[in-house]
Amino acid sequence: MAQHFLLSAAARTLSLRTIYRAGEAAAYQTFCQMRWPETDGAPVCPRCQHDEAYSIATRRKFKCKACHHQFSVTSGTIFASRKMDFVDLLAAICILVNASKGVSMIQLSRDLDCQYKTAFVLAHKLREAMALEVQTGEVMSGxxxxxxxxxxxxxxxxxxxxxxxxxxxxxxxxxxxxxxxxxxxxxxxxxxxxxxxxxxxxxxxxxxxxxxxxxxxxxxxxxxxxxxxxxxxxxxxxxxxxxxxxxxxxxxxxxxxxxxxxxxxxxxxxxxxxxxxANHAAWLEDNRRTDNGSLAHQLVANTMTAPVSRRWKGYWQRAA
Incomplete structure (x- = not known):
């Protein structure tokens, strides 16, 4: 009897151990490559689209040579103003794509060693990024x-x-x-x-x-x-x-x-x-036969193309 794909080694191409062993620098480079795939991770100014920039290494920022605009890899994305390390963001994405029926925010906060509020907003931002593939506006056929x-x-x-x-x-x-x-x-x-x-x-x-x-x-x-x-x-x-x-x-x-x-x-x-x-479950269902490494990179790419979340940026600060 043939083995189900989800039980095979081909379905497991990424793990938390791999992410943390590679370290913060590798995780940061992954986000850069997903943000600017056409230049293989080299920065492109989000304001004037110029592809030459100075690197401000101490702050992980860039300064455009053309318009002198300062920006980071997450500027203008759903992770704008983020405070978590990139390795923790990548680990959160790995946990979310591995959980075929979702994961509770208490569990996610314990896995990442962060506050419940942080895990709650982070997970909802990732669901908002998943919705880019679900709510495409495409008319269904067949x-x-x-x-x-x-x-x-x-x-x-x-x-x-x-x-x-x-x-x-x-x-x-x-x-x-x-x-x-x-x-x-x-x-x-x-x-x-x-x-x-x-x-x-x-x-x-x-x-x-x-x-x-x-x-x-x-x-x-x-x-x-x-x-x-x-x-x-x-x-x-x-x-x-x-x-x-x-x-x-x-x-x-x-x-x-x-x-x-x-x-x-x-x-x-x-x-x-x-x-x-509902969008989260639809994304998982539609990608159920994709290996978890590809899913994680796919979700990172979604977060790098998703605009700043007007619902979730500063969510707890607005709650009075």
Missing amino acids: HVEVDGAYFGGHVRPENRKEDRKDRRLSENKSDRRRVVVAFRSRKGRTLPFIVRSEAQGVELAKIHVDRLATMSADEASHWDLLHLGWPVERVNHSLAYSDHGKHTNWVESYFSRLRRMVQGQHHHVSPQYLHQY
């Missing part, structure tokens, strides 16, 4: 599966039986409950959205799914409207999960990863940040 799953908003029942209410009624439900609607091309990419109702997925399909595509959905009645725009295969999950090749197993696989991430690692996710975790 055969696309669609489904929705509910997250958050759990209402605890009253202790005494006579005080309990019917939690199925809308007036007794939490306003923090959200639906993740996901579109997934078979053997392709995953595209998640956060909405209030699963029925909103029909309008999302009109924007993000090509009219020449074919679709698969479950037996929920709101998906009936999809038949007006696409050839749609339907599967009744109350009878079977697959019916003569008709299934939504690919998108269900994504929801399985996201649910284990939320329930098993984070336990609680705020609805205002649920999209970050």
